[in-house]
Amino acid sequence: MEERNALSTQEVADMLHVSKSKIYDLIKKGEINSYKVGRKVRFMEKDVKEYIARSRNNQPIAAASASEDFNLMGSNKKNEGFIICGQDLILDVLSNYMRLHGIPALRAYIGSYDSLISLYKNKVNVASAHLLDIDTGTYNIPYVKRLIPGIPTVIIHLTWRIQGLYVQKGNPKGIYDWKDFGRDDITMINRERGAGSRVLLDENLKLLGIYGSFIRGYGNETQSHLAVASAVSSGKADVAVGSEKIARQVDNIEFIPLQKERYDLVIRKEDLHTAEMETLLKIIRSDTFKNEFEHIGGYDTSDMGKIIERI
Known part of the structure; x- marks a missing residue:
């Protein structure tokens, strides 16, 4: 037994x-x-x-959660190692590669908005972001300008991903688009404020004139794509917003693709030519690293390592 x-x-x-x-x-x-x-x-x-x-x-693997390894109100955590913010699997693999190159990389599992704020406060080395600015139709650059004012930064492309809706297998509620969030028979589960998926949802709701307060479950927040997908799978919610990759890992859900998004790394320009950052760039530009994700699905690494913007 x-x-x-x-x-x-x-x-x-x-x-x-x-x-x-x-x-x-x-x-x-x-x-x-x-x-x-x-x-x-x-x-x-x-x-x-x-x-x-x-x-x-021993720090061979960054397995601790954000609350254990990273405290927004604490001291300068950069003194404890090379800290990479974000929640995607690709960052876990990157951290492991960094450690293999002798750099004690740590992970902070926090969303895009808080990652950029933490970089502004000089608490982390690398922030990750997938924040859509609906007014310009661009990712991340407008947010970096607003949230990291006065500090020269570099935005480095990591991967393209597909964002969309998680629904139960068979899509029993017939949910296909953002406008379905305005229906009174829909219960959702949400990501935390500042998460890229939450920003994507809110921007599209704003365009449609749908108030979050009118959506059942809008205030029910959780901290990861996997958690919201699992809630939909178990029937606790009818719909959630998340990435395609996670949909492949959870049973009893279907994925409705809606948005191709750019997932970027953001660093301080002064750190660009440090040994740690040059190692990171060498890793993500290597065929060996890109091949790690060739058969996983949900990633387009064709532009990985390309510098998108210097601000």
């Missing part, structure tokens, strides 16, 4: 904010204990906690 405190691969991946493939890699390397029940891989909760404790001490 399977033990009560046994965890699945997906549950452990969610705890560590990494992909399932990363968990299998940890098993292969012997870095985390596991066992099998039939053909299913299972983990004891105590073994996962021991792995997290080892990771904090």
